[in-house]
Amino acid sequence: MTTPEYCFGSFVLRPATRELLADGQAQRVGARAFDVLLALVERNGGIASRDELFERAWPGRVVIDDNLKVQVMGLRRLLGAEAIVTVPGHGYRFGWPVLKGEGAASPIAGAAAGAGATHASAPGAATGPGPALIGREADLAELLTLLQPGRLVTVAGSGGVGKTRLALAAAGAAAGPVGLADASGASRAAGAARARSAFADGVTVVELAPVSEPRLVSAVVARRLGLPIEVDGLDAAGLARAIGPLSLLLVLDNCEHLLAGAADLAETLLAQAPRCALLATSQEPLNLRGEVVLRLGGLALPPADAPATDVAASPAVALLAERVRAQDRGFVVDERNAAAAASLARRLDGIPLALEWAAARVPLLGVQGVLERLDEQLRLLNRGAHDAPTRQQTLRAALQWSHALLDTTQKAVFRRLGVFADSFTLDTAEVVCTGDGDDPWDVLDALQALVDKSLVDVVRVGRPGGGPGGRLAEVLDGEGQPGERRLRLLVTAREFALERLAEAGEAEATRARHADAVLAIFESSLAHIPSSPLLPWLERLWPELPEVRAALRWAGGTHPAHGGEGDPARLVALVSLVGAIGPFWNIAGLNREAQRWLERVRPLIDERTPQRHAARYWQALALRAVDPLAPAVEAVAAAQRAAALYRELGDDFGEYRMLGVQAVQVKRSAPPLDPAPLVARMRELERPEWNATWRSARLRAEGIAFSNAGDWRRYRDHFAADLARAREAGDDLHAWSAHINVAVADIALGRPAQAAADLQPVVDRLRERGYLRWQWRCAAVLMAAWIEASDWARARAAMRETLSLLGMAGATDFIGDHLAWWATANGAAEEGARLLGWCDEAPSRRKTAGRADHDAHACRQHEALLARALPAERVAELRASGRAWGDERAMQCLLGLVGQVG
Numbered sequence: 001m002t003t004p005e006y007c008f009g010s011f012v013l014r015p016a017t018r019e020l021l022a023d024g025q026a027q028r029v030g031a032r033a034f035d036v037l038l039a040l041v042e043r044n045g046g047i048a049s050r051d052e053l054f055e056r057a058w059p060g061r062v063v064i065d066d067n068l069k070v071q072v073m074g075l076r077r078l079l080g081a082e083a084i085v086t087v088p089g090h091g092y093r094f095g096w097p098v099l100k101g102e103g104a105a106s107p108i109a110g111a112a113a114g115a116g117a118t119h120a121s122a123p124g125a126a127t128g129p130g131p132a133l134i135g136r137e138a139d140l141a142e143l144l145t146l147l148q149p150g151r152l153v154t155v156a157g158s159g160g161v162g163k164t165r166l167a168l169a170a171a172g173a174a175a176g177p178v179g180l181a182d183a184s185g186a187s188r189a190a191g192a193a194r195a196r197s198a199f200a201d202g203v204t205v206v207e208l209a210p211v212s213e214p215r216l217v218s219a220v221v222a223r224r225l226g227l228p229i230e231v232d233g234l235d236a237a238g239l240a241r242a243i244g245p246l247s248l249l250l251v252l253d254n255c256e257h258l259l260a261g262a263a264d265l266a267e268t269l270l271a272q273a274p275r276c277a278l279l280a281t282s283q284e285p286l287n288l289r290g291e292v293v294l295r296l297g298g299l300a301l302p303p304a305d306a307p308a309t310d311v312a313a314s315p316a317v318a319l320l321a322e323r324v325r326a327q328d329r330g331f332v333v334d335e336r337n338a339a340a341a342a343s344l345a346r347r348l349d350g351i352p353l354a355l356e357w358a359a360a361r362v363p364l365l366g367v368q369g370v371l372e373r374l375d376e377q378l379r380l381l382n383r384g385a386h387d388a389p390t391r392q393q394t395l396r397a398a399l400q401w402s403h404a405l406l407d408t409t410q411k412a413v414f415r416r417l418g419v420f421a422d423s424f425t426l427d428t429a430e431v432v433c434t435g436d437g438d439d440p441w442d443v444l445d446a447l448q449a450l451v452d453k454s455l456v457d458v459v460r461v462g463r464p465g466g467g468p469g470g471r472l473a474e475v476l477d478g479e480g481q482p483g484e485r486r487l488r489l490l491v492t493a494r495e496f497a498l499e500r501l502a503e504a505g506e507a508e509a510t511r512a513r514h515a516d517a518v519l520a521i522f523e524s525s526l527a528h529i530p531s532s533p534l535l536p537w538l539e540r541l542w543p544e545l546p547e548v549r550a551a552l553r554w555a556g557g558t559h560p561a562h563g564g565e566g567d568p569a570r571l572v573a574l575v576s577l578v579g580a581i582g583p584f585w586n587i588a589g590l591n592r593e594a595q596r597w598l599e600r601v602r603p604l605i606d607e608r609t610p611q612r613h614a615a616r617y618w619q620a621l622a623l624r625a626v627d628p629l630a631p632a633v634e635a636v637a638a639a640q641r642a643a644a645l646y647r648e649l650g651d652d653f654g655e656y657r658m659l660g661v662q663a664v665q666v667k668r669s670a671p672p673l674d675p676a677p678l679v680a681r682m683r684e685l686e687r688p689e690w691n692a693t694w695r696s697a698r699l700r701a702e703g704i705a706f707s708n709a710g711d712w713r714r715y716r717d718h719f720a721a722d723l724a725r726a727r728e729a730g731d732d733l734h735a736w737s738a739h740i741n742v743a744v745a746d747i748a749l750g751r752p753a754q755a756a757a758d759l760q761p762v763v764d765r766l767r768e769r770g771y772l773r774w775q776w777r778c779a780a781v782l783m784a785a786w787i788e789a790s791d792w793a794r795a796r797a798a799m800r801e802t803l804s805l806l807g808m809a810g811a812t813d814f815i816g817d818h819l820a821w822w823a824t825a826n827g828a829a830e831e832g833a834r835l836l837g838w839c840d841e842a843p844s845r846r847k848t849a850g851r852a853d854h855d856a857h858a859c860r861q862h863e864a865l866l867a868r869a870l871p872a873e874r875v876a877e878l879r880a881s882g883r884a885w886g887d888e889r890a891m892q893c894l895l896g897l898v899g900q901v902g
Helices: 033-045 051-059 067-081 106-113 136-145 164-177 184-200 214-225 236-243 256-272 306-315 317-323 337-347 352-372 374-380 393-404 408-419 426-431 440-452 492-505 507-526 534-555 568-588 591-604 612-624 632-649 651-662 677-687 696-708 712-729 732-748 753-770 776-788 792-809 813-827 829-840 840-846 854-868 874-884 889-900
Strands: 003-008 011-014 017-021 047-049 084-087 091-096 099-102 152-156 203-207 249-253 275-284 292-295 456-460 485-489
Touching: 011 033, 011 696, 033 047, 033 051, 033 067, 033 091, 047 317, 047 829, 051 091, 051 426, 067 084, 099 456, 136 152, 136 164, 136 292, 136 591, 152 534, 152 813, 164 203, 164 275, 214 236, 214 256, 236 256, 236 651, 249 256, 256 275, 292 317, 306 317, 306 337, 317 352, 317 485, 337 352, 352 374, 352 591, 352 874, 393 492, 408 426, 408 440, 408 485, 408 507, 426 440, 426 507, 440 456, 456 591, 485 492, 492 507, 507 534, 507 568, 534 568, 568 591, 568 612, 591 612, 612 651, 632 651, 651 677, 651 696, 677 696, 696 712, 696 732, 712 732, 732 753, 753 776, 776 792, 776 854, 792 813, 792 889, 813 829, 813 840, 813 854, 813 889, 829 840, 829 854, 829 874, 829 889, 854 874
Parallel strands: 152 275, 152 292, 203 249, 249 275
Antiparallel strands: 003 011, 003 099, 011 017, 047 091, 084 091, 456 485
16 A cells, blocks of 8 residues: 655655655655654644644653744744744644645656656645535536636635635646535536646645735745745746646635736736646736636525525525534524524625634524624624634734725725615715715726725625515616616625724714715605606615615714714704605605604704705605504695695695695595595696606595595596506506505405406515515405405415514504404404404504495494304403404414414
8 A cells, every 4th residue: 555645835745754855855854843744734734733743743751842842943944934834822734735645746846857747746736625615516617617728717706705715626626536426516527627637737726825025926936836946036937937838727826915926927827838727816806818707706695584494505504504513513504593594694795704703603602692793793703713824813804904905095985885784886985985185086996996806796786585675685687777786895894894984083974975875866766756667766776775774873863883963964964864765665665664764853843944855854754644554644734734835845746746645545634635626736736748657646536536435436447547557657566556446446346256366466476576575455455355255265375474464564454354354254253353343443543533445344244244153242242352452462363363264
């Protein structure tokens, strides 16, 4: 059996003969030093403790620490200072990649001397397939395909994204056989075979992180190759001449701080050593002609609301779990912690290094504990692997490494980007990052540099997979539509940027510019509401929602990094923002969120408030009338005030829209309003050039008037025509609303089965597109139609989903009388009677005049059913007790019945 030997750099270590060769020449190494070296090399990058090294070199003897230090110092003088790395408090590790072979000599040293070389003994190559990869199988297969003689391939990405690990895996695949068991194994195996054939003279990995000057790159590479050339006298051309005949893969790891030197070497080698290929890792490309860039993002994240098995299988969570198991062998991702693990992976952008740091804290804190503490990431994620490079042993060190490579303008732009809560447009970034005296063109150049350096991601955002308001992760296309290109600072870098912003004393000014930029976005959007389909309008603004919230927190004085409650400039910004954002909140269905800010701002609205701001505030409050939980009387009063202000301002459409709110709410106001003069004034305001979308407020008001008069046939015809117009205009949002109105009419006309048949495909489409939580009224009216049609099987099948949607909307009693009717019809008469009492109190809770028409109809049907099921005295007793129920108690009752009803 052949004894293994180890190759690293220009050295070969032969344990059998206890020899260390450099360029084929035996070196003088003492017995103790040889034992220490062998122990370190056998670990191949792992840590060897002091106790282990003492036992290998001085077995059974007690010696002082200085003896070990002396041996290490001697080895460093012989091999180079970077060969042995001290890991404070733990021991030492070998700093060079090691290739384990059998009877192998150093091929590059031989090649430099004119001798032949064997592939398996390439110095500097990663052993075997390199570090284990999770979630990068497709990237590895692509990289192996790209690696060809005469080509430069750069793996680019942010710090900690896994560039080095992927490059070493590719180097290992090109250097020797790779065991492949994953789904992409066939393509990886083929790529590895091509690479081994193309690079018959081997693979060499050169770690450039410790190199401080670009002019030394060629010299360091030469030394790594074992070339007999004086380091100080070597240039790129000399290196190219030395390795010109070789078919070699050269891996240049961590080039971002040496771009000029790495680019000069790469350009020279590609021109003069055509059989050589270069694989570089860098936070930004080398920017050479013909360079192929493979950009790495974070590991794939689990889908929203995925089951625990899918969460555990997702690459980001799989890596987290694998790293936790290195410390806690019993750790698994299951139903108990899957949601927290998925959230943790998303919060860390799927960045492998950040996930590894988080994993180090899980055994102590648990997954949920780490997740709860992520707001202090820079302090929490500070326990990296002891055998990692120094720059990657803490999150702060990794960020400082990247930050140190920026020039003054780039640092300023980077820290100012910290105020963004999520993604942002280039235009907005320019506004926020351009301070007094800054040249906008310099800011634009700096933004481009931050993208190049992988500190800022270019992302495509679209409609969230879980509906509006979820994480913006879906990639869609379309200019100015969902799928637009936006920028995003990595989450793991944001806190670091904010620290730098505070140190620079720029936080207040930058947040003020951010709030102004958000206001400008929504100000400009208001002009498009009347003239374009609402859904595209809404989806263009959805990505701005995190920025809205950040701007409001600052303006409201509630941001944790800021005090200054009552600052006049902030309060002016707050009033302006709340008014301008009001229509978005209304159309997006964010009524609970809107209410909090409207209440916060209300004391600030007085006679000194500019008319435009006051009008927009009262408009935002009036638009809350669409929420079934909003006090209608308050909303109508706000609409009246807004209409009066808009009339004074000469804003016809503003007045028109507020008259429409009043006309639709005539029966919910106290006292009830006469809709005729409201509609007449709306007709006066209309202009011939206004399209159907502009006139939708008046058309809706006229339709509601038919229902108030009990003329459900004309009501249906009116909204059927409205539905046709919306479809013709491609206005999905308007069409969904019209569908509901048509279905309500069919139910009132005694055609609930028809209403259900028409609404079912709409609900299915909303669920498919991720909008059902937002358009919960469609599901609620569909449930009412099934109950009216006595289709108990379908009603029960959808009951849990419908109750969940109503609960999330805060509108459990929106079809409360129908739900109570369903309970009694399915054998739970006593619970149904209590639920009827709960419905009796709904108008009081919602501050409305009484039950809506559809509720009153369902109540009558239910009362007739209860009269046949229970004695009148018992019904009255149960109904009275139900009046004390709140929404939560009613929801618990209904959910309990779902499992009982067969």
